[in-house]
Amino acid sequence: MAEVPGPRAGHPHSHEGGHAQSQEAGHRPPYEAGRLPLLEAGHPPREAGNPPSYLDERARLLQRMRRIEGQVRGISRMIEQGRYCVDILVQIAAVRSALDRVGMSLLRSHTSHCVTEAVRAGDGQAQIDELMDVFERFLG
Numbered sequence: 001m002a003e004v005p006g007p008r009a010g011h012p013h014s015h016e017g018g019h020a021q022s023q024e025a026g027h028r029p030p031y032e033a034g035r036l037p038l039l040e041a042g043h044p045p046r047e048a049g050n051p052p053s054y055l056d057e058r059a060r061l062l063q064r065m066r067r068i069e070g071q072v073r074g075i076s077r078m079i080e081q082g083r084y085c086v087d088i089l090v091q092i093a094a095v096r097s098a099l100d101r102v103g104m105s106l107l108r109s110h111t112s113h114c115v116t117e118a119v120r121a122g123d124g125q126a127q128i129d130e131l132m133d134v135f136e137r138f139l140g
Helices: 055-080 085-120 124-139
Strands: none
Touching: 055 085, 085 124
């Protein structure tokens, strides 16, 4: 899949230098601290101490999401400034593409870990059905 180019280096909406990550001292992710995030109805909670399938990619995913947030803010500024429609549409396409890449990364991770483990444990059909529902939503 071809990447849609983001803002140019030196451009007012470029993200040169990245974002500094700040972490509170003693901050622990919910799965480590025994606290679990709220889940949609019908989804079983993760077992305490069982990290999410995307844990190894977490920093990269968060970095991508921060970059996407910056692009969305840039689009808002472009609209406020009355910029050319096509320029705005190109940036919207770039954001969609970036979100699709994050989503595909999560789908790949979920399939490789969660679905595979469920199949091994004999509960594969429920996970496969859920995965197919997610694909339908993802593909719109």
